[in-house]
Amino acid sequence: MSTLKINNLSKTYANGVKALDNVSLELENGMFGLLGPNGAGKSSFMRTLATLQEADSGTATLDDIDILNNPAELRKVLGYLPQEFGVYPRITAEQLLNHLAILKGITNAKERKELVNYLLDKVNLYEKRNKSVKGFSGGMKQRVGIAQALIGNPKLIIVDEPTAGLDPGERNRFYNLLADVGKDVIVILSTHIVDDVRELCTKMAIMNLGEIVYQGSPQAAIDELSSKVFQKIVSREQLENYANDYKIISNKMVGGQPLIHVFSEEHPQNGFEQVSPNLEDVFFSKINTSNVLV
Structure with a gap:
C-alpha cells in the first residue's frame, strides 16, 4: 500500500x-x-x-x-x-x-x-x-x-x-x-x-x-444535498428572474426549454419538484456557477 x-x-x-x-x-x-x-x-x-x-x-x-x-x-x-x-x-x-x-x-x-x-x-x-x-x-x-x-x-x-x-x-x-x-x-x-x-x-x-x-x-457529497435539490422547466425569458430569486446550481435544455436545478433548504413551492441529487448537482453547487443563459 x-x-x-x-x-x-x-x-x-x-x-x-x-x-x-x-x-x-x-x-x-x-x-x-x-x-x-x-x-x-x-x-x-x-x-x-x-x-x-x-x-x-x-x-x-x-x-x-x-x-x-x-x-x-x-x-x-x-x-x-x-x-x-x-x-x-x-x-x-x-x-x-x-x-x-x-x-x-x-x-x-x-x-x-x-x-x-x-x-x-x-x-x-x-x-x-x-x-x-x-x-x-x-x-x-x-x-x-x-x-x-x-x-x-x-x-x-x-x-x-x-x-x-x-x-x-x-x-x-x-x-x-x-x-x-x-x-x-x-x-x-x-x-x-x-x-x-x-x-x-x-x-x-x-x-x-x-x-x-x-x-x-462521491456518495457522501450527494448525500449532503439530499432533500435540498428541486427542479423546474422555465422559459428562457424567465431565467434571469429565477436566477435572482433562487440559488440555481445548474440548467440544461430539455425539449428546447431550460430545466433548472435549484438548491434550497426548504421546498421553494412555485411549481418546483424535489429531485434526488446527483454528482452533477454536487459539482455545480461546489464550484458556485449557475451556467444561467440570460
Whole structure:
C-alpha cells in the first residue's frame, strides 16, 4: 500500500495566474477522481506531481520519495498519461512500447518483449501490435497510453482528461481498464466529465480556481444535498428572474426549454419538484456557477 501526501502546494505563473492555491490531499491505493471545470488548475496539479513543472511552495511525497526535490526517483515509479498523448508517425504499437520500455530502463530484450506483449494483451491490442499507432482510433490511442503508463510497475499513475473525445463504447472499455489497474496502485484521474468520477472513483476532490473546494466520497457529497435539490422547466425569458430569486446550481435544455436545478433548504413551492441529487448537482453547487443563459 502506497501513500501520496500533498501539503500546501502552490503555484503562480509569470502572468499572475494562481494555478494552485495551498492544495492539500492524502491518497492511498485506488481510483481518485479530481473533478473541476476547465481552468480550475487540474492540469497544473497533474504536471507538478508528474515532475514536469516546479511548485512555488509546499511538499509532496510518495511513501519515502520527496517528489519536488527528487523528481528522478519519482519518475522511476510513475505512470503518466497526459491529456494529449502524442505518437511517433509510422511506428507500430509494439515498437512504441518497446522504445518507451528502453527509456524506462528495461534493458533485457527478452524481458522487454514479454512485458510489451503482456501490456498489449492487457489493453486488448495484441492483435493490432503491428499496426501503425497513427491510424488508431482515439480510444485505441488511449489504451496504448495506459499500456505505456504501466511500464515499470508504477506506484502512482496520473491520467489527465482521458475520455475527452471518446465514443461511449470506447469510454466504457477505458473505464474497465482503469478500474482494473486502480486496484493495485494510486491512480489519479483528472477530468471535467462528472460521469468519469461517478463510474470509477470511490474518493474524489473538486477543484476550482486553484483550490480544493470538496474532498470525500462521491456518495457522501450527494448525500449532503439530499432533500435540498428541486427542479423546474422555465422559459428562457424567465431565467434571469429565477436566477435572482433562487440559488440555481445548474440548467440544461430539455425539449428546447431550460430545466433548472435549484438548491434550497426548504421546498421553494412555485411549481418546483424535489429531485434526488446527483454528482452533477454536487459539482455545480461546489464550484458556485449557475451556467444561467440570460
